[in-house]
Amino acid sequence: MLRRPVLSQKAFQNAVIASTQKKAVMSSKIQQHNAMVRQQRIAEEQRIAEEQRIAEEKRIAEEQRIAEEQRIAEEQRIAEEQLCIVVEELRIAEEQDPEQIFMNSLLVMMNNQN
Numbered sequence: 001m002l003r004r005p006v007l008s009q010k011a012f013q014n015a016v017i018a019s020t021q022k023k024a025v026m027s028s029k030i031q032q033h034n035a036m037v038r039q040q041r042i043a044e045e046q047r048i049a050e051e052q053r054i055a056e057e058k059r060i061a062e063e064q065r066i067a068e069e070q071r072i073a074e075e076q077r078i079a080e081e082q083l084c085i086v087v088e089e090l091r092i093a094e095e096q097d098p099e100q101i102f103m104n105s106l107l108v109m110m111n112n113q114n
Contacts, residue, residue: 086111
């Protein structure tokens with residue numbers, strides 16, 4: 001029959017202290033690990049939020065650029081239509097009355113100054 005060694009009171013106290021210290025060290029390591037994981041998660045969330053903010057700014061800038069291009073194209077289209085109307089009016093006027101040519105030329109020059 002095997003006998004367990006009997007620990008002295010002092011050896012038992014030392015074993016309890018060592019076990020308690022080991023548990024405290026492990027608890028501290030777990031807390032440090034959890035804190036590191038939290039910091040990494042927060043950093044990742046911040047990185048993702050920053051990427052989303054930048055993507056949103058780029059999207060808005062692109063929408064503004066497209067809207068500006070469309071506005072300019074519309075202004076050019078209107079100006080071309082107005083020019084065609086003026087040219088047609090001048091052609092009609094020239095066919096009707098040679099004196100009207102001079103008057104239309106004056107009107108065009110006055111419009112261009114405005």
